[in-house]
Amino acid sequence: MTETTPLLEMRNVSRVFGRGENALRAVDDVSCTIGRREVVTIVGESGSGKTTLARLILRLLDPTSGSIMLDGRDIAGIKGKDLRAYWREVQAVFQDPFSSFNQFFTVRRLLRRSATLRGGNANSEKEMIDALQHVGMDGAEVLEKWPHQLSGGQRQRVMIARALMLRPRILVADEATSMLDASLRVNILNVLSDLRENYDLTILFITHDIGQACYVSDRVLVMRNGQLVESGPTEQVIFSPQHEYTQKLLADVPRLHEGLLD
Amino acid sequence: MTQTIGTQQLLHAQGLRAAYVGGREPVMACDDVSVNVFDGEVVGIAGESGCGKSTLAAVLSLTARSPLQVVGGVLEIGGKRIDLEGGEPPPRAWRGKIVSLLPQGAMNSISPTLRVRDLVFDVIRAHEPKVKRAEALDRARQRLVALDLPPRVLDQYPHQLSGGMKQRVVTVISTLLDPTLLIADEPTSALDVSSQKMLIEMLQRLVQEKIIGGVIFVTHDLPVLRSIADRIAIMYAGRIVEVSDTEELIDRPRHPYSGALLRSVLVPEPHIRTRRVPGIPGSPPSLSDPPKGCRFHPRCGYAMDICKTDEPPHVGDNERFSACWWTQRNPGKAVEV
Numbered sequence: 001m002t003e004t005t006p007l008l009e010m011r012n013v014s015r016v017f018g019r020g021e022n023a024l025r026a027v028d029d030v031s032c033t034i035g036r037r038e039v040v041t042i043v044g045e046s047g048s049g050k051t052t053l054a055r056l057i058l059r060l061l062d063p064t065s066g067s068i069m070l071d072g073r074d075i076a077g078i079k080g081k082d083l084r085a086y087w088r089e090v091q092a093v094f095q096d097p098f099s100s101f102n103q104f105f106t107v108r109r110l111l112r113r114s115a116t117l118r119g120g121n122a123n124s125e126k127e128m129i130d131a132l133q134h135v136g137m138d139g140a141e142v143l144e145k146w147p148h149q150l151s152g153g154q155r156q157r158v159m160i161a162r163a164l165m166l167r168p169r170i171l172v173a174d175e176a177t178s179m180l181d182a183s184l185r186v187n188i189l190n191v192l193s194d195l196r197e198n199y200d201l202t203i204l205f206i207t208h209d210i211g212q213a214c215y216v217s218d219r220v221l222v223m224r225n226g227q228l229v230e231s232g233p234t235e236q237v238i239f240s241p242q243h244e245y246t247q248k249l250l251a252d253v254p255r256l257h258e259g260l261l262d
Numbered sequence: 263m264t265q266t267i268g269t270q271q272l273l274h275a276q277g278l279r280a281a282y283v284g285g286r287e288p289v290m291a292c293d294d295v296s297v298n299v300f301d302g303e304v305v306g307i308a309g310e311s312g313c314g315k316s317t318l319a320a321v322l323s324l325t326a327r328s329p330l331q332v333v334g335g336v337l338e339i340g341g342k343r344i345d346l347e348g349g350e351p352p353p354r355a356w357r358g359k360i361v362s363l364l365p366q367g368a369m370n371s372i373s374p375t376l377r378v379r380d381l382v383f384d385v386i387r388a389h390e391p392k393v394k395r396a397e398a399l400d401r402a403r404q405r406l407v408a409l410d411l412p413p414r415v416l417d418q419y420p421h422q423l424s425g426g427m428k429q430r431v432v433t434v435i436s437t438l439l440d441p442t443l444l445i446a447d448e449p450t451s452a453l454d455v456s457s458q459k460m461l462i463e464m465l466q467r468l469v470q471e472k473i474i475g476g477v478i479f480v481t482h483d484l485p486v487l488r489s490i491a492d493r494i495a496i497m498y499a500g501r502i503v504e505v506s507d508t509e510e511l512i513d514r515p516r517h518p519y520s521g522a523l524l525r526s527v528l529v530p531e532p533h534i535r536t537r538r539v540p541g542i543p544g545s546p547p548s549l550s551d552p553p554k555g556c557r558f559h560p561r562c563g564y565a566m567d568i569c570k571t572d573e574p575p576h577v578g579d580n581e582r583f584s585a586c587w588w589t590q591r592n593p594g595k596a597v598e599v
Binding site for chain 2: 185254
């Protein structure tokens with residue numbers, strides 16, 4: 001994080017759904033920066049605007065006001081070729097590993113489509129195998145599989161491999177581990193932190209699970225009702241929270257070695 | 263925990279076996295499982311996806327439906343005994359009154375076109391055909407007030423309730439008839455932490471005030487069980503591998519799988535940030551063709567030769583045991599967490 005311009009910067013970003021009386025400020029005047037090779041986690045309860053923020057960063061939604069900048073360049077309004085170039089730099093893995101697959105495509109076909117998007121060529125086969133190996137899978141074998149032959153954890157790893165094939169600079173993981181078992185979840189989180197080291201990747205991780213945030217992130221942002229209520233280094237936010245809401249959220253998390261209701 | 267546990271046995275389930283049929287081979291998702299619950303006790307059942315915990319919940323709550331078939335076992339609930347092997351259907355009146363199921367997706371448990379009060383009336387009328395509508399709703403209203411929930415929810419449609427409130431309303435409805443035993447199948451999994459806490463507090467009150475006799479709480483979330491269960495049973499590949507008192511199981515697990523499961527739990531405690539959590543290598547076995555010997559041996563760091571060939575012994579009694587060769591050879595020792 002020695003660079004002067006942060007990799008991704010949000011300035012007073014808002015997104016309003018509906019209008020008039022029914023207007024809902026899903027993201028309300030959020031400003032923050034994400035530095036290169038950082039793992040930043042956004043936590044908050046259901047409906048706090050975490051996913052809307054992710055969709056704004058992915059340019060799947062446009063902000064109502066404010067600007068989002070990658071390398072100091074505003075991404076609002078970019079179209080066509082530029083937008084496709086942006087999507088190569090910013091990739092996402094979503095929550096549900098069961099609905100993000102086309103049931104009629106093998107893993108090979110799924111990954112080849114990503115390779116083509118990057119302008120893939122004869123090397124794409126090797127690249128696909130490499131990407132799968134990076135997420136801890138046996139590349140050659142998995143390529144032949146159909147989605148129904150893979151477990152939830154395996155599917156999610158294929159999705160991460162797919163995102164990696166585009167060599168993104170930022171990976172947005174929106175609740176990517178929420179539907180997985182605890183043991184698999186740890187594996188995926190380990191894969192993500194290794195990628196940061198090996199791929200020079202910046203990760204924006206979105207979760208409602210404070211335990212996971214605590215495990216992977218360098219910095220934590222806490223959202224509530226669309227607003228950023230607290231942000232800072234993980235140790236500081238989780239072990240000595242300043243904002244009343246963060247304190248309440250943390251008090252409700254069940255612990256393993258101290259009772260929730262004791 | 264705060265409530266007192268009686269000596270009277272509420273549930274005694276022996277040798278439950280249930281399989282999913284219809285494929286090439288039946289999948290035995292619940293293989294020789296025995297559970298006991300005492301009066302006033304909350305027993306937690308934990309394990310990974312596909313370990314058979316929801317199947318067990320379906321069998322215990324008498325809601326097993328094709329393709330799931332109960333092929334063996336004896337169930338004794340509140341002094342009433344039923345032999346599941348004969349294939350005779352359990353008495354319908356048991357459901358809701360003797361055992362009641364609190365399902366996972368509260369969103370899908372209430373019809374979106376009915377107000378909550380219509381469901382409440384249906385539930386009570388199914389057991390007491392002559393009940394008056396006003397009387398049934400009065401009872402529900404009293405119960406809601408007693409549990410500090412707003413009685414206006416009776417007049418609302420499901421979409422007007424938040425996820426946490428919906429799950430609490432479904433809990434109230436499934437305990438309206440004061441069931442002897444409540445089977446809660448992942449009731450907290452879809453909720454955020456604050457709603458989770460409220461639901462857990464509510465279940466504890468229901469037990470303390472003796473509205474329900476006991477609870478079987480099925481979840482994959484060990485920290486949640488830590489805050490509600492008196493005993494925890496760990497399931498793996500269709501079998502219970504360890505049962506122990508909550509504190510004992512979490513602080514001193516004796517089965518290697520319990521240890522591995524506990525190691526992969528991520529909680530916001532300082533030690534989590536300082537080390538790399540390993541997870542469990544490999545994946546759970548297929549239940550249509552489980553490994554020989556101990557079903558956990560291919561993934562187990564403690565595996566010995568005997569584990570590959572012989573089924574592990576149960577070390578301990580019915581209420582507290584570990585089914586493991588390592589436990590037998592290292593009496594009194596705990597696995598590494």
